Amino acid sequence: MITSLYAGILAVWICYLSVQVIKQRRKHRVSHADGQVDDLTVARGAHSNATEYIPIGLLLLMLAEFNGAPEWAIHILGVLLVVGRLSHGLAVLNRKMKGRVFGMMSTFGVIGLLAALNVVQALL
Template sequence: MNQSAYAAAGLYAALNGLILLWLTMATALVRRKHMVLIGDGGVARLHRTMRGHANAIENIPIMLVLLGFAAALGAPAVAIHVLGCAFTFGRAVHAWHFTHERAAQWQRATGFGLSVLTITVAALGVLGHALALL
């Protein structure tokens, strides 16, 4: 068992958990400001913040599963760090974009691009390792 690979996966799980908490709190603050309890209440700012939170919920769990399986299948800690760091940076930039009323489009594009790239590489890596062990 490669403890450092598991520790690296745990690090990125924790950091991405904090990103999710940030998005949760940002959504709650906008809800409170506009007094909307359910849905977006037709408030464009709330819709935007909720969409950023939903996108994180759609992407973060699968990446964390892939990092955990990569560690379990023997991936080196450096591979977990490269993928985890790129993914986490992308998610943070993406979250920044959605938690601000006006944000540069490059933030969204960078966050999306890094998420897709790292999930793809991690999925292919885990698939390759899993098939090699069958």
């Protein structure tokens, strides 16, 4: 299953973002929430955004694949999802708005296309 490739890549990305949160917690000695530490708030934001959008993106990708979408389409959408999520997360961590906008546009585009594709596949 092609989606497994993108799920694996994005799982590693979520682990990377988790480590960024852990590093900030240790650095600032904050055991829960953000302790009103800006760097920890930023790291938590990058992580939580990834955990909000990656699951629905992967679920829609998997369903499209399961329902017979062409392999090339699954790969293109999978790559765009990964690029969007990496771009967004890195931009958040580095406080760059441009990358955040690109990342969210890419993510929303993939989710929107996959949602439409799944609806069409369900109706056929």
